[in-house]
Amino acid sequence: MEQWLSVPKVELHAHLNGSVRDSTLLELARVLGEKGVIDFSDVEHVIMKDDRSLHEVFKLFDLIHILTTDHKIITRITKEVVEDFASENVVYLELRTTPKKNDSIGMTKRSYMEAVVEGLKAVNAVDINFMPHDADAGDFMDSQHIKSGTCNGATRKKIYVRLLLSIDRRETTEAAMETVKLALELRPIGVVGIDLSGNPIVGEWSTFFPALKFAREQGLYITLHCGEIPNPKEIQAMLDFLPQRIGHACCFEEEEWKKLKSLKIPVEICLTSNIRTDTISSLDVHHFANLYNVKHPLILCTDDAGVFSTSLCGEYSIAASAYGLGRREIYQLAKDAVEFVFADDEVKKDLREIFNSAAKMLDFLF
Numbered sequence: 001m002e003q004w005l006s007v008p009k010v011e012l013h014a015h016l017n018g019s020v021r022d023s024t025l026l027e028l029a030r031v032l033g034e035k036g037v038i039d040f041s042d043v044e045h046v047i048m049k050d051d052r053s054l055h056e057v058f059k060l061f062d063l064i065h066i067l068t069t070d071h072k073i074i075t076r077i078t079k080e081v082v083e084d085f086a087s088e089n090v091v092y093l094e095l096r097t098t099p100k101k102n103d104s105i106g107m108t109k110r111s112y113m114e115a116v117v118e119g120l121k122a123v124n125a126v127d128i129n130f131m132p133h134d135a136d137a138g139d140f141m142d143s144q145h146i147k148s149g150t151c152n153g154a155t156r157k158k159i160y161v162r163l164l165l166s167i168d169r170r171e172t173t174e175a176a177m178e179t180v181k182l183a184l185e186l187r188p189i190g191v192v193g194i195d196l197s198g199n200p201i202v203g204e205w206s207t208f209f210p211a212l213k214f215a216r217e218q219g220l221y222i223t224l225h226c227g228e229i230p231n232p233k234e235i236q237a238m239l240d241f242l243p244q245r246i247g248h249a250c251c252f253e254e255e256e257w258k259k260l261k262s263l264k265i266p267v268e269i270c271l272t273s274n275i276r277t278d279t280i281s282s283l284d285v286h287h288f289a290n291l292y293n294v295k296h297p298l299i300l301c302t303d304d305a306g307v308f309s310t311s312l313c314g315e316y317s318i319a320a321s322a323y324g325l326g327r328r329e330i331y332q333l334a335k336d337a338v339e340f341v342f343a344d345d346e347v348k349k350d351l352r353e354i355f356n357s358a359a360k361m362l363d364f365l366f
């Protein structure tokens, strides 16, 4: 796995809440236990292990759900998640999160996102750029941040971060629309798109369609969790919508594969996640191999690095060994992801340069 550290990487499918560090979870869960909010002994062993069952995964998500009702914790988690990705040489990160509303503690979708942005501003292990070049961040940022979008000089390691707001499949059309409007408001501080996620057996495409259509008309990028369960009607409707990317694409039938391939919609592939959630029975039958062989655009991603105990290096390592990819192929796979980021041409150009100069350093390539 170590060898993939030196390759720059792009992460396009990472949920903020699923990417929390185990050590942070342990610390925060202990505090909740002391306060009597949870039974600490009930979650301690789940946090400590790294091969969680699906049942245990859901248990962790329940815990994270309680933790993320606190603005300060959201800020801390965001900072740590960005720094963790940066530490494994992720140079561009799209972080997605579902803005939460909780009247009883005075949390609005906007204040939730403000806490996330505070986390981005707090990143100090690496230089962070999270605002588009032409942005006017208004009262969100002090002048120093507006000028450069970074928090320190230009000589240190750098990570680009962009945010996607997720619409949860439990939401109504109105709630989904509220999320899209918030995304539009927060564009100056690096919100670039909308994701549709959540329990795939809940909700109807027609409920979210108006909000997604509006988002696209307003110029936001769209990615959809698509085909996590067999649902041909919804999969067809999602592909017809022409999102800029989709996530997973696990339960596709012949017709849907045909359509996906002819439309060339890039797929965010999350190997460990698909196996852990029993969506795909084994790596041998995973669609990565076929899509890769026909040169369909795809991007390796973690989904929930914390909860599934993985990392982007780990996912590249799995792909390399399961599908016999060499260093050259892995480098190319990582580099190709640049073309599918939801960022402007200037960012893409800079990312290509980062990959090109890395190639010169990676002696195995030449």
Ligand SMILES: [Zn+2]
Binding pocket: 013, 015, 197, 225, 247, 303
């Ligand atoms: Zn996901």
